[in-house]
Amino acid sequence: MLQNFLLNILLTFVWVALTGHxxxxxxLFGYAVGFFILWMINRSVRGNTEYFYRVPKIFAFILLFFYDLLKANxxxxxxxxTPNYNMRPGIIKYELEAKTDFEITMLANMIALTPGTVVIDLSKDKxxxxxHVMYLTNKExxxxxxxxxxxxxxxEIIR
Incomplete structure (x- = not known):
């Protein structure tokens, strides 16, 4: 996967050098062109397709996160x-599927970056x-x- 990513970045810089802008x-357009070229080349190679499934998931996740971020803002x-406060604060005990420290940290960052939510603590057994949720209307x-x-x-992106 790392090899395909580095090749994609190399093709992106080649595109930027050829266009001069x-x-x-x-x-981003050069990255997309490089991604398409690599996908076309690697279609016939079995077992080397993880990169081509993960990159669209990353972009979809980024768009989804920005939508949630704008909505919360x-x-x-x-x-x-407004003069009326619609806040209904509450604290949630959330059971994690994330196991490693990196996964837990990334999830905590995504939660903390969204306005109205703050990670307070992590249990000792992780x-x-x-x-803490600022607008908690329905816990479930x-x-x-x-x-x-x-x-x-x-x-899905990390693992």
Missing amino acids: LDYTNF YEVTMDVI KFMYI QFVKRLNNRIEKKLL
Whole structure:
């Protein structure tokens, strides 16, 4: 997988050098062209396709995270600028599927980066995470959303 990534970056820089424009849109387009070229070359090679399944999942996860980030920012902003407070704070005991320290740290970062949620503590056996939620209307729905929308998708990328 690392070999394909490095080849993709090399093809991206070749694209940028050939076009003569170094900006983020040209870089992303060059990355996409390099990804497509590598995918076409490696289609016939069996067992070397992990990179080509993981990269689209990473981009989808980034888009999903930015959507959640914008939605949470809007919710907190509207609560701050309006006279009525809609906050319903609560603390959740969340059972983790993440096992390694890296997986737990990445999940905690994703939770902490979203406005309205803060990771308070981690149990000593690293099986539970305690999360403070600013807008907790339905505990089960929040846990289900966190599990299905963030943790499972993050673990698919990392593992």
